[in-house]
Structure formats: C-alpha cells, structure tokens
Amino acid sequence: MPVVLTVDPRSGVPIYLQVIEQVKRSVALGVLAAGEQLPTVKQLALDLTINPNTVAKAYRELERDGVIETAAGRGSFVRGNGSIESTKTAATDVARDAIEAAVREAKSIGLSADEIRSLASDAIDRWFREDA
Amino acid sequence: MSTISIKNLRKTYGPYVAVDDLSFEIPEACVFGLLGPNGAGKTTTFKCMLDLARPTSGTVLYDGAPLAPQTLERIAYVPERSVLYEWMTVAEHVEMQRRAYTKFNLARANELLAQFGIDQRKKARALSKGMRTATMVALAIAREADILILDEPTSGLDPVNQRHVLNLIINESARGATVIFSSHQIGQVERAAERIAVMDTGHLALEGVVDDLKADRKIVEAILPSETFALNGLAGDPRISRLDRNGRIVRALTSRDAQDVLARFEALGASGLRIVDLNLEDIFLYAVSPSDATADVVEDR
Numbered sequence: 001m002p003v004v005l006t007v008d009p010r011s012g013v014p015i016y017l018q019v020i021e022q023v024k025r026s027v028a029l030g031v032l033a034a035g036e037q038l039p040t041v042k043q044l045a046l047d048l049t050i051n052p053n054t055v056a057k058a059y060r061e062l063e064r065d066g067v068i069e070t071a072a073g074r075g076s077f078v079r080g081n082g083s084i085e086s087t088k089t090a091a092t093d094v095a096r097d098a099i100e101a102a103v104r105e106a107k108s109i110g111l112s113a114d115e116i117r118s119l120a121s122d123a124i125d126r127w128f129r130e131d132a
Numbered sequence: 133m134s135t136i137s138i139k140n141l142r143k144t145y146g147p148y149v150a151v152d153d154l155s156f157e158i159p160e161a162c163v164f165g166l167l168g169p170n171g172a173g174k175t176t177t178f179k180c181m182l183d184l185a186r187p188t189s190g191t192v193l194y195d196g197a198p199l200a201p202q203t204l205e206r207i208a209y210v211p212e213r214s215v216l217y218e219w220m221t222v223a224e225h226v227e228m229q230r231r232a233y234t235k236f237n238l239a240r241a242n243e244l245l246a247q248f249g250i251d252q253r254k255k256a257r258a259l260s261k262g263m264r265t266a267t268m269v270a271l272a273i274a275r276e277a278d279i280l281i282l283d284e285p286t287s288g289l290d291p292v293n294q295r296h297v298l299n300l301i302i303n304e305s306a307r308g309a310t311v312i313f314s315s316h317q318i319g320q321v322e323r324a325a326e327r328i329a330v331m332d333t334g335h336l337a338l339e340g341v342v343d344d345l346k347a348d349r350k351i352v353e354a355i356l357p358s359e360t361f362a363l364n365g366l367a368g369d370p371r372i373s374r375l376d377r378n379g380r381i382v383r384a385l386t387s388r389d390a391q392d393v394l395a396r397f398e399a400l401g402a403s404g405l406r407i408v409d410l411n412l413e414d415i416f417l418y419a420v421s422p423s424d425a426t427a428d429v430v431e432d433r
Binding site: 009010011012013014015016017041042045046049050051052053054057104105107108109110 | 161162163295298299302303305306319322323324325326342343344346347350403404405406407408409410411412413414
C-alpha cells in the first residue's frame with residue numbers, strides 16, 4: 001500500500017480529523033489515485049498505532065464526503081467515477097482550512113478586512129507570477 | 133457482546149474513600165483508557181470490576197448482569213504488580229494457564245513471548261520488571277478473552293515493547309474484544325484509547341471520547357480593552373468551564389463551541405483572539421488540578 005499517512009496523536013487536533021485531512025491531501029496531490037485501495041481499518045490502526053474505531057470514523061466521513069467508497073468485503077477505495085470532482089473537492093477542502101486559519105489569525109491581531117484582502121492579493125500575485 | 137457498566141460505585145476502606153460515586157460505561161469493542169494521578173482509585177476500580185474487592189455500594193454490570201463465574205472466564209486481567217510465582221519458570225506459567233483456560237492459545241503465547249524476547253526457561257525471579265509485565269500481557273492476550281482489564285500494561289517496558297503492547301491492545305479491539313487499561317503515560321492512552329475516564333481522588337473528573345474532548349475543549353484567549361474591564365455574565369456561560377484572567381489577558385477553557393465563545397469575546401470588544409488546541413495531557417491536567425488561585429476571576433465547575 002503506497003499510502004503513507006502520519007498523524008500526531010499528541011496534538012490537540014482530533015486524530016480522526018488528521019486522518020481525513022491527510023487522505024484528502026493525498027488525493028488532492030494525486031499521491032492517492034482514483035480507484036486506489038486504502039489500508040483496511042485494522043491495518044491503518046496498527047500502522048499508525050491509533051484506535052481502530054477512530055480510523056473507522058475517519059473512513060465513514062471520507063465516504064460521506066465522496067472522497068472514498070467502501071465495497072463490502074473488498075475494502076475502501078478512492079472514488080473512481082467523478083474522480084476529478086473528488087480531487088477538486090479534496091483540494092478545496094484542504095486549501096479552505098489553511099486560508100481560514102490565516103484569516104482568523106490576521107483578524108485576531110487587528111487587521112481590517114481590506115488589509116487582509118490586500119495581503120492575500122499580494123501573496124497570490126507573488127505565487128502566480130511565474131505562471132503568467 | 134461485552135458492554136461494561138459501572139454505576140455509582142463506591143469503595144471505602146475504613147474512613148478512606150478509595151472510589152466515590154463512580155459511573156461510566158465501556159461500549160463493546162472499545163478501548164477505554166483510565167487515567168488519574170496516583171491514589172485516584174484506578175486499581176481499586178479494577179478490583180471491584182473483578183470482585184477482588186467488594187464494592188461498598190454501587191454495581192458493575194457486564195451486558196447488564198453482575199459478574200458471574202462464566203463472565204470471569206471471559207476476562208483476562210493483568211494486575212499492576214506481578215502475580216508470577218517467583219520459583220516457577222515462564223514455561224511453567226504458560227503450562228499452568230493452558231490447563232486453567234480451555235480457550236488458551238498456546239501457539240499465540242509462545243509467539244508473543246518470543247516477540248518480547250522472553251526466554252521461557254527463566255524463572256520469574258530472574259525477570260526484570262518490564263519482562264514480568266510483558267509475560268503477564270502475553271499470557272493475558274493468549275487467553276483470547278472477550279474483555280481485557282490491564283492495569284499499567286506498559287510499566288517498566290522499553291519504548292519498543294511499549295509500542296508493541298499498544299498494538300496488541302489495538303489488535304484485540306479490532307477482533308472485537310473490549311479493553312480497559314490504565315497508564316500514567318498519557319501519550320499511550322491518547323494513541324490507543326477511543327474513550328477515557330479521568331479519576332481524581334476517587335471520583336470521576338472527566339469522561340468521553342478522546343477525539344470529542346479534543347474537539348470541544350479549547351482555550352479561547354483574548355486581550356481585553358482594559359485591566360478593569362468587566363466580564364459580565366461570562367463566568368456563567370455554560371460553554372466555559374473555567375475562566376482565568378491576568379490583567380488584560382483572559383483565557384477561557386471551553387467545554388464546547390469554542391468558536392461561539394470567541395465570537396462572544398469579540399462582541400465585548402476584545403482583541404488578539406485565538407483558539408488554542410489542547411492535547412490529552414492538557415485536558416487531563418485541567419481535569420485534575422484546581423483553578424489557578426492567583427487569577428482575578430476563578431470559576432471552576
């Protein structure tokens with residue numbers, strides 16, 4: 001199984017959310033391709049030394065979000081049909097969380113909406129300059 | 133089937149109250165971590181669960197029924213202190229277990245003892261503390277029990293074998309066994325346990341699903357407009373379980389809805405708002421230690 005997930009159980013972020021985030025990220029980056037099989041709940045729990053019910057919860061939510069599908073007795077797979085859609089969704093989810101955190105931080109230290117917008121705009125210009 | 137319910141459990145030794153009105157439930161196939169400072173009552177709770185100590189009042193029910201001999205056969209117990217016979221070899225302990233329990237898996241016992249690097253020809257008295265723990269854990273796992281009660285199952289073990297024990301616990305849970313274990317190493321509980329209970333001086337200080345506790349319990353930090361700024365009503369907010377204030381800085385420990393609490397501070401005109409995640413160790417320490425007495429505003433419930 002090519003999936004290499006790492007979780008930090010000592011962080012204050014719930015472990016199941018870390019698993020969800022990592023799987024979505026792997027799908028977004030194409031590390032996990034459409035149709036690819038995920039480790040079984042038990043295997044991932046043992047690989048990461050985390051609780052199996054916690055892994056099962058992450059898989060259930062990933063399934064609900066349309067990122068993976070589970071075939072009874074065969075295991076869990078990255079959604080095949082509409083894979084571009086699920087890749088896009090996963091990428092958007094990961095990016096949204098990062099932007100939310102940045103905006104929250106900027107707001108908390110007293111920046112106005114316009115100031116944050118201007119910073120974001122500068123950053124976008126910088127990162128996409130070479131593409132133009 | 134193996135749901136364990138502890139209801140209003142109380143155990144006193146003379147004037148000493150070891151366990152006080154303890155109630156919680158351990159669902160089937162759950163790994164349940166029992167945490168608490170020394171003397172919190174964890175071992176007494178285990179003994180009451182096994183009828184090794186008679187509760188002063190309250191009940192322990194297995195799938196709704198009190199502990200029966202046939203239930204006891206389905207429970208594997210690793211006590212905190214070694215119960216190995218000093219003069220017997222490990223192999224003799226294995227043989228004793230094999231005779232005592234019909235379901236005992238001899239091949240599994242041999243495999244586990246080998247994994248721990250234990251020479252079965254050794255007498256128990258020649259084993260280190262960690263190797264005694266490992267031997268007892270191996271014998272317990274080989275019982276293929278429905279319920280495992282493990283009191284400090286990693287004590288004395290090196291990090292590699294500690295990790296091995298955690299994976300054995302995870303494996304037992306994955307095959308459907310219900311596991312309750314105690315440990316002073318919160319990081320281990322954080323990994324292996326789905327649910328926890330924190331005991332403090334005999335009573336239940338906190339209980340819940342580890343991931344839910346992490347999602348709900350946050351520190352909301354804010355900087356108030358002035359040192360004398362009144363925090364009217366905040367101390368009574370049911371979402372805030374503790375409020376510490378030091379000059380203009382205020383920290384609220386939330387029991388849920390940290391975002392809403394943050395919004396409330398924002399509405400008061402506070403700045404520098406942020407939400408800080410808490411790991412299990414932080415959550416544990418908040419549960420067992422009283423509020424900071426030097427804070428201007430102290431609320432603990």
